[in-house]
Amino acid sequence: MFIVHDLKNFQQAAGSVVIIGKFDGFHIGHQELIARARGDLQQGEQLLLLTFSKSPQQVLSGKFCPGLNSEPEKRVAAKNLGVDGMIEIPFEDWVRRMPAAEFLDHVLLGRLNAREIAAGPDCAFGYQRSGNIHFLEEQSRQKNFRLRVVGKVQYRGAEVSSTRIRETLAQGRMEEVNDMLGYPFGYCSVVGHGEQLGRRIGYPTINQEVPPDKILPPFGVYAVRVHAGGHIYCGAANVGVKPTVSDRGTAGLETSLLDFDGDLYGTRIRTDLLHYVRPEMRFRSVEELTEQIARDRDVVAAWHREHPSAQC
Numbered sequence: 001m002f003i004v005h006d007l008k009n010f011q012q013a014a015g016s017v018v019i020i021g022k023f024d025g026f027h028i029g030h031q032e033l034i035a036r037a038r039g040d041l042q043q044g045e046q047l048l049l050l051t052f053s054k055s056p057q058q059v060l061s062g063k064f065c066p067g068l069n070s071e072p073e074k075r076v077a078a079k080n081l082g083v084d085g086m087i088e089i090p091f092e093d094w095v096r097r098m099p100a101a102e103f104l105d106h107v108l109l110g111r112l113n114a115r116e117i118a119a120g121p122d123c124a125f126g127y128q129r130s131g132n133i134h135f136l137e138e139q140s141r142q143k144n145f146r147l148r149v150v151g152k153v154q155y156r157g158a159e160v161s162s163t164r165i166r167e168t169l170a171q172g173r174m175e176e177v178n179d180m181l182g183y184p185f186g187y188c189s190v191v192g193h194g195e196q197l198g199r200r201i202g203y204p205t206i207n208q209e210v211p212p213d214k215i216l217p218p219f220g221v222y223a224v225r226v227h228a229g230g231h232i233y234c235g236a237a238n239v240g241v242k243p244t245v246s247d248r249g250t251a252g253l254e255t256s257l258l259d260f261d262g263d264l265y266g267t268r269i270r271t272d273l274l275h276y277v278r279p280e281m282r283f284r285s286v287e288e289l290t291e292q293i294a295r296d297r298d299v300v301a302a303w304h305r306e307h308p309s310a311q312c
Helices: 028-039 056-061 071-080 100-111 133-143 162-170 174-181 286-306
Strands: 002-004 016-020 046-052 085-089 114-119 146-149 186-192 206-209 220-228 231-240 252-257 268-279
Touching: 016 028, 028 046, 028 114, 028 174, 071 085, 100 114, 100 133, 114 133, 133 146, 162 174, 174 268, 206 268, 220 252, 220 286, 231 268, 231 286, 252 286, 268 286
Parallel strands: 002 085, 016 046, 016 114, 046 085, 114 146
Antiparallel strands: 186 206, 186 268, 206 252, 220 231, 220 268, 231 252
């Protein structure tokens, strides 16, 4: 899969099916849109995903907005879903101020050589978001390109959206988050060194940094599944700043594996957050913390026994 950042110096040679969207999370709605667009590909056409390198909301507000995926995760997800190329354009003035008709002619039909445009019903592009589905329907008849509009996927009686997933994540409802994403929410990073406290108190842990461009769930303890070295392990993980033993204030992920006591330092692992157990707490002593870790491990072990589909 190729990635394009400089659209001004890019020209798609082959005809393409272009999917327009923000793709925050690559959730089940995005997956349906991509699958339907991929099914429309004709001989010699490529599937392109047109998105922004930074969300318009972040650019306009000036506030950093972490995503449901880190940047590497977004690209892996797109590739795994069969996307041939990602066009990650910056939300700069020339994009913001370009009329929808000009964006269609010069970018979508011109630079990207679109034979089909695929989008959700709330798609909007161009100056003042005037390039909506009604605009595309009219233009598709005049300029002879195909248009695929894919309706919103429903989950528990309501539309799936990145906003809804973020709100559900903020409440720690991981089972619903994972259902709407279509895969487990989690973090992939290299195991590093912590304070070594876990080993001293009898509960060795693995420590991961959290990518700064990825959203955090509520701080607390979770039942997790860890993928490491071709194996899968069950564990109890704390997401947060570990207030009892650290004053750094930097959020991280610390996991106590239930069925592994080896050395994973330097290994790149993925930790899936499956179930929220309790909020992060500050304890009066290391002894109180140790007792709580034992209780957390028992709760998490019981949860895994009751949910064999976790496949640890």
